[in-house]
Amino acid sequence: MKRLITQHTYISVTAVALMLALFSLVLFTPAWAYTLDKTQQEINLTNTIFGYLSLIIFVIGYIFVLAEEFTRLRKSKPIIIAAGLIWLIVGVGYAVHGDTETAGIAVRHNILDYAELFLFLLAAMTFINMMEERNVFAALRTWLVLKNFSLRQIYWITGTLAFFISPIADNLSTALLMGAVVLAVGNSHIKFVTVGCINIVVAANAGGAFSPFGDITTLMVWQQGVLQFKEFFSLFTPALVNWLVPAVMMSLVVEKAPPAFHKEHQQQMKTGGVTIILLFLMTIAVSVTTHSILNLPPVLGMMTGLGVLKVYGYYLSQHEPVVIDHGHIHHHHKDNIRDMSEIHGDHTDVVRRFDIFKVVERASWDTLMFFYGVVLCVGGLSTLGYLALLSDTLYGSLGTLWANILIGVLSAVIDNIPVMFAVLTMNPAMNTNEWLMVTLTTGVGGSLLSVGSAAGIALMGQAQGTYTFLSHLKWSWAIALGYVLSILTHLWINGV
Structure with a gap:
């Protein structure tokens, strides 16, 4: 320490x-x-x-x-x-x-x-947190872990995914997601975890550099009007070189052996996960289009998309099966759930529904x-x-x-x-x-x-x-x- x-x-x-x-x-x-x-x-x-x-x-x-x-x-x-x-x-x-x-x-x-x-940023963070709440990232992580790839394969898969996910989901969220995969499969391989994490950091930062959505700095440049949306993609090849050069060198110390790990509990994507992904992509498309053609600020498209997401969250809260706790209440403060009844003592039946405003609260x-x-x-x-x-x-x-x-x-x-x-x-x-x-x-x-x-x-x-x-x-x-x-x-x- x-x-x-x-x-x-x-x-x-x-x-x-x-x-x-x-x-x-x-x-x-x-x-x-x-x-x-x-x-x-x-x-x-x-x-x-x-x-x-x-x-x-x-x-x-x-x-x-x-x-x-x-x-x-x-x-x-x-x-x-x-x-x-x-x-x-x-x-x-x-x-x-x-x-x-x-x-x-x-x-x-x-x-x-x-x-x-x-x-x-608030709109973008809410979309990402919503996808996380619907187990979109957890399902991806589970799939990677349970495929029994070798350590070197996982090294390249996590790096590649970090490079291509970060332009959409931002480099911080991407790094945490891929880092969880590396830690889940390589907890007994210190060298693999070390270079795997470095590889993810470099890949996530490089991937975020060629997209307005990949990093706060690129977002600022785009919002300022200094560069147009399509011009960022001129940085794809330089960013790829920035990641691949150290990635190739570090890969030489990664073993080809399969990892020894305990299979984690499988997590499946919740209802609405795919819909939220599509809504996010549509929101980005609207923001880019209105900014390029009508010269409207990108935030207008993002906030409109956030409004649509909130309406969809209302749909989920009305149609998703409710969760009823019987007996002792030890987790009535669970994230993203709204308490629908008054609590009297420790032995109360509580009906909990999805609440999108709890997702908004989880923004950074x-x-x-x-x-x-x-x-x-x-x-x-x-x-x-x-x-x-x-x-x-x-x-x-x-x-x-x-x-x-x-x-x-x-x-x-x-x-x-x-x-x-x-x-x-x-x-x-x-x-x-x-x-x-x-x-x-x-x-x-x-x-x-x-x-x-x-x-x-x-x-x-x-x-x-x-x-x-x-x-x-x-x-x-x-x-x-x-x-x-x-x-x-x-x-x-x-x-x-």
Whole structure:
């Protein structure tokens, strides 16, 4: 335990050091102001007490975010507080300079951006949780486990499925699903579990990079209108290279022998599972079509699909056989079930029906609230003038290519959500291929370290003691090779 805490402390210190190094470059670069829109001019407050205080608050808040693993303080809590304090300082700073309008306009613009992403993610998470409740993923896992594949076959099957499921179901859900399969069949094969988990993390992150639905960062790029839906698929081959290069190298240490495991209880898909999958695919199709043809925000299609899903949930609650508990009530709080009677004592008959609002409750609210804090923190620093300076420092001094490569490496240490939102807020002058490049590097760069992506962090918790930061670090050289070759592949296929 002590060693694990030390590892996370080291990563936290490294992340903060990199952040401070970047900000120090900004602090000593000549400041310049840039426009929020055509009518509102931002004031440069980078070299004032308001700017310094905001930077300090952001860094302190992010230290707590990075320390979540051993403080047990959810990452959304410190970052939301930091966001509020930063915007308070921004408002005071602008008011001191005689401007009481721009800060309010800027924060409302950020809140609107967040609202669209929040509703989109809430709808997507509800669909995924609904499929999980209907045992869609459990049925797939059971089928894989009971087929008696060899360890090497399971290694490639789980990696392939992770790569192709994550563009639809998001990389975090995909990693947890495939990780459960690896743990179920390989609990006595430590080396297999280790490389199997690494393979899943790399595959899920790579698969999520060529789809707007595969990762929050790609969703942000699509929602911002920087790239069109079909343009993301130009990253398919580079993403495939990013996964296959380390996957082939790691497969050499996986045994071909069949796994020794106890067959788990078979789980079948519940009624409505296939219908929900079709509804999800139709919802995605509607979102993409209305955005491409009518230029309507994708969130409109997703929320409409969520409404249809809720109506279908009502149908299930009325037609699915009810569950009646007789006698002692020891599980009346079971997930996704609504209590239909008053409880009097411990010996009461309880009728329980499916309730879709219980599914909505299971959305990752910490992630959604964390995203709020990130959007507003980055927006506040942008309004102070820091992101304009950072953009000038990175893209002006290093050039677009090296800046995009460096941003991908930074996303392995700093969460890729704030990294990508910062890039979108900077809005550097880049062509389509250059935006594809930064989308790729930010999406797959998190695979370099186990703590660089939500998928890696989740699997470390799922496979405690087996898949660790150090076990992942041993293969970082292979992942880095895949990272470099994926960039070269992108440059070769899509151009500079």
